[in-house]
Amino acid sequence: MSLDRRSFLKGAAATSVAAMLPVNWVFARPTSVEPLDLSAVKWSKVEHLPAHFKVLNSSPLNAFPPEHLLDPATTPSDIAFIRWNGQMPDFDNIDADTWEFTVDGESIETPKTYTIAELKNKFKTHTQQLVLECGGNSRENFYPNAKGNQWSNSAVFCAEWTGVLVKDVLADCGVKSDAVYTAHYGADKHISGKGAAISRGVPIAAAMNENAMIAWAMNGEDIPYMHGYPLRIVFGGRPGSVSQKCATGIGVRDRVHDGKKMAAPAYQVPKNPVAPGEKVANKDFKIIEEMIVKSLITAPATGGEISLGEEIEVRGHAWAGTRDVAKVEVSYDYGTTWQTASLSKPVNPMAWQQWQLKVKLPQVGYYEIWARATDSKGDSQPMVQPQWNPKGYLFNGCHRIAVRVA
Numbered sequence: 001m002s003l004d005r006r007s008f009l010k011g012a013a014a015t016s017v018a019a020m021l022p023v024n025w026v027f028a029r030p031t032s033v034e035p036l037d038l039s040a041v042k043w044s045k046v047e048h049l050p051a052h053f054k055v056l057n058s059s060p061l062n063a064f065p066p067e068h069l070l071d072p073a074t075t076p077s078d079i080a081f082i083r084w085n086g087q088m089p090d091f092d093n094i095d096a097d098t099w100e101f102t103v104d105g106e107s108i109e110t111p112k113t114y115t116i117a118e119l120k121n122k123f124k125t126h127t128q129q130l131v132l133e134c135g136g137n138s139r140e141n142f143y144p145n146a147k148g149n150q151w152s153n154s155a156v157f158c159a160e161w162t163g164v165l166v167k168d169v170l171a172d173c174g175v176k177s178d179a180v181y182t183a184h185y186g187a188d189k190h191i192s193g194k195g196a197a198i199s200r201g202v203p204i205a206a207a208m209n210e211n212a213m214i215a216w217a218m219n220g221e222d223i224p225y226m227h228g229y230p231l232r233i234v235f236g237g238r239p240g241s242v243s244q245k246c247a248t249g250i251g252v253r254d255r256v257h258d259g260k261k262m263a264a265p266a267y268q269v270p271k272n273p274v275a276p277g278e279k280v281a282n283k284d285f286k287i288i289e290e291m292i293v294k295s296l297i298t299a300p301a302t303g304g305e306i307s308l309g310e311e312i313e314v315r316g317h318a319w320a321g322t323r324d325v326a327k328v329e330v331s332y333d334y335g336t337t338w339q340t341a342s343l344s345k346p347v348n349p350m351a352w353q354q355w356q357l358k359v360k361l362p363q364v365g366y367y368e369i370w371a372r373a374t375d376s377k378g379d380s381q382p383m384v385q386p387q388w389n390p391k392g393y394l395f396n397g398c399h400r401i402a403v404r405v406a
């Protein structure tokens, strides 16, 4: 979508919302009112983020929304958490028309470079919803505390992506039989200004068997700068770190990729279970290949008040890495009893699933509501915390919210 078209759409959204207001303040706007801008497309620095984001760091920029704003089945672009490992690219100087994406590496037969227009013309376009979750999502819940960004439970989102499939593009270049791993490359630099911020990859079977994407649109618009304009590699169900933003290429390696943040302990967990707080030698870590079963309560918002006798709808999402979710249960008595929620099917593999349950809390007072998902292979969420690990990855303990009945 061109910039003109984008500003036009933004204008249209602003007008239609304004039309629902009792006064036509679009033409006589008090100076104290912020102009309405629902589009995240052009946020390029921390100052642009709306107040609903909690900013953990501004350099590198890491920010997340409150959990209840993740309520829609498809996450709006202005709600999705933002994670950069290093400096952000120089967005002012990115030109989507001349952007190039290169496929190379030891295990590619014919290295090739494509413009975005060539990707669009040469390969079939796909649109799908994919869950993208940071490996460190929910880190703040680990005890003892694990170092790193203290994400709440909202470093996850499920947007609709449009682009071509990684496997179609790799096939066009020819993948040799000795291929082991992919290597993802982006335009952003390490915080020091030297070298790449991050370059991770996935086992070659994942790239060739799954519907991972090279995407140019998020939720039907250009990908917002913060989420990887103008082109992004997106692998659903795997640690968010493999979904390279501002992607400049993909390599196919004849070994496990050795790019930035591939080595332990980054995005790795201990090979053997360790006691909480225990030190682990780098040689005793293994790469996190897939995310695991988890659920999120997005309504009611935590901290709310309900009247006695009121029926509330408890609802949210559940996802399970590359698997489907088979069941979601809800408890409001600390796990003493559980009720099974109704659960939707994923719109496509690796999209998150919606669940809901109507509940009447029995008497006045304070309640915790817990949710627990179980995946298609029978794996479920622990109630307290999962296996502790030094970097605080893969926390999937039951999500808990609190409400009061008055």
Ligand SMILES: Nc1nc2c(c(=O)[nH]1)N[C@H]1C(S)=C(S)[C@@H](COP(=O)(O)O)O[C@H]1N2
Residues within 6 Å of the ligand: 080, 081, 082, 083, 084, 085, 086, 132, 133, 134, 135, 186, 187, 188, 197, 198, 226, 227, 228, 239, 240, 241, 242, 243, 244, 245, 246, 247
């Ligand atoms: N180019 C680039 N891509 C990146 C990163 C980055 O720092 N640079 N961070 C990764 C990590 S760790 C995560 S969790 C996701 C976050 O995606 P989001 O900012 O769209 O939520 O992007 C991944 N892709």
Ligand SMILES: [Mo]
Residues within 6 Å of the ligand: 083, 133, 134, 135, 136, 239, 240, 241
């Ligand atoms: Mo991440």
